[in-house]
Amino acid sequence: MGPEVVNKNKNCVFNGPYAGRDLYITMYQESEREFVVTHNANIKPVSYFTGRETELKELRQRIEEGRKSVLVSGMGGIGKTHICRKLFEEYLNKHAEDGNGPFRHIGYIEYSGDMDGSLQNCLKFKQQDSPENNREAAWRELEYLASDGKLLLFVDNVDKTLGADPGLQRLRGIPGAVVLTSRQASFSDDFEPYRIGFLDMEQCKEIYEKIRYEGSRGKIGPEEVEDLEYIIENLAGRHTITVELLAHLARTKPWTVEKLREELGQKGFRLAFHKNGELVNIQESYEVLYDLSSLTDAEQNILEAFSVFPYIPLAAETCNQWLLADAGVSEDDDILMGLYQKGWLQFAVEQESYAMHPVFAQFIYEKYKPNTEKHTGLIEACRDYMEIPDSGSALMSEVYTFF
Template identity: 25%
Template sequence: MPNRTTVPQRLTEAVPALNARDLIGRDDELDLLQKALWNQKQVVLVNGMGGIGKTALAQSYIASTYDRYAHIAWVQQSSENFKQDLISTPGLLQALNVSPEGEIDSLFTQIIQAMCSLHQKPNLLVIDDASNSLAKIRDSLPRQPHWHLLVTSRQEIAGFEPKHLGFLTETSAVNLFKRHYQRTDLSDGDVKFLVRLVDYHTLTIELLAKVAHRQRTSLVKIQHAIENDLQANVYIDHQQQGEKVERIRSYLCSIFTTEALSENEIQLLKLLVCLPAEFHSFFTIEALISSETGIPADSLSDLLESLRESGWLIFSDSDNSYKMHQVIQRVLQYKLNVLIDDVSPLLESLTGKLSIDQTKDNPVDKFQWVPFGKRFLELFELQHSLELSRLQNNLALVLQDLGDYEGAKALLEKALASDEQNFG
């Protein structure tokens, strides 16, 4: 068994630490994390959507408490097989004097036994980007009081009490941008506009700021960075591998992986990409997504919950509503290659919701669907199908009743041009 003279403090080759000055707007979360691990003796799961700052928070925690731990291990979960990921963590087997020969289950048991047999305490095990598969071996992991276990994940993992990491405040988001953007070409108003544009998403703010600083990018160019897959050539602070981010959208697509999702989950994500990036009640989503979309009516609630638990959707308890974050929405539009044929039942549903029967309908009842029609047409603005022209026509008539005559006129002109193209 390992002893106190042969085992280094760093049990893994990588023990990434982030200076507290680079962790903008997370002082309260860092304080709560320390209290939970040291005073309340909890196993902490930092939970939140991808790119919100979970890994950076864990790295900053290491930097602020490094000297308080006898041994520290950082394990990156990169697959659904945590045992294999643990065994493959560079430096771990050597540090614990465990022979690399043997079956996975046997090596996993030897590693855990070696960790639990360390004489010096307390110790820290960080598991970054964990998946639901971790729940299967939860009881085998080193635990309090001698081991502090800190897990980051986009998912809510059974058996772990989640501590949700929310979005930055506008002030913190602006400060984060200015931390990486030292020039004066962009005004304070420009910076506020950009952080709102990406809905205060931490990773995207850092990316945009570094690109704007390095390449002296204009406001017009940087605000379309995701859509245009703007060249980046920058590094991200919390990135362990030290790989350069070549292009913004391509990098974000690599962050939001969809391989583990079911066919129905993929189809539902495609439909949600076409909705405004706002909170929508379950009943609103249910009213728009018919069985013709490929989503069984009795599965919708379960699918929404599954996507929420895995970090694809944000949920509001107060009004039972779901939201897809703007950054995720914009990335998935390209990653899933959302085509109008994929969402044609939603187009038909929206066209019907915005249709006014003058003999029985009250136009006011149609107003709630205006943002949905606008979003759909915005997504497919370069296409000219007969079905789209019907939506343009119906939305225009509702806008007319709303008093938006210019908006109605513009849509009717588009519908006319589309019909001329389709019918000659």
């Protein structure tokens, strides 16, 4: 019995390969499909996730009604991704407990570049004998998974409009619940907006404490509360990722809350916002935190390299192969884990992979404008890993290198 496929034109299921138009697409058998139909994405919520009970409840309701939503905020680093990962974990755990739930399949896609490429990177689908056919094979697989309306799909960090990405337009026709995250204030009538606001003071303090004293029994003392609330409200503006970075900074120094406030005050650190919620001085403010982190030349080289990557996990082994030589360090230096502990990189334990949040990537890219001279090893590694299809050319492939 051959692989199971969907003839999209006739809306029926049959056994054997599918030849449609000029394509010959082979798909998975049903027995090969799992509850989680994606990979290559960091789906683990952070250990310090807190609050958002109202948002989680309201989004659960939307999801289980099969509605399409887009989580929006005027800035990055407010917590949209954390919410999606938490919801994903909830449905995954429920399925593991009793095999029940409203969905037959769930998936998590980290958007990078366009929907076509992101889908091929994250969705589990039958690879074709021709790279040109993989794009359509991925879409056929997604359409089949969603054909009964029991697919829940998250697409994180969408940075294009529907008009700029035909793949996003195609996503509108996928049955079932789809949750996007985006900084686009206006996305599409097909996706209901759900605005994500700031965490409250108590939740910000809890995040700070969990990161600052991770692995210990330490707590914020009563005498520190006033200074911490001042930092969170007046200097960081309850901006989630900035509160996290400040906690990492205080932990690695190590500084008391009073010392942290003193250092920030001396350097003139204070985030400022437009009336519509956008950060207006993130570049100059993050310059302060960057300087306070006391980064070595090697660490700065690594961060520069990450600033040109898309926001998708990069395996630790790949990071070592691509980045360490340019930075002049070895694996024994454990520089990547050090940057995670300082708060500048994210680390996914289960995947053993690293990534840089887009807020940090944008800041560092604008600060340093990475150039080829400092990253020749990375460029050569990318060229070595690049696969050029029969219809492509080595010259045209240069657009996919980072510099």
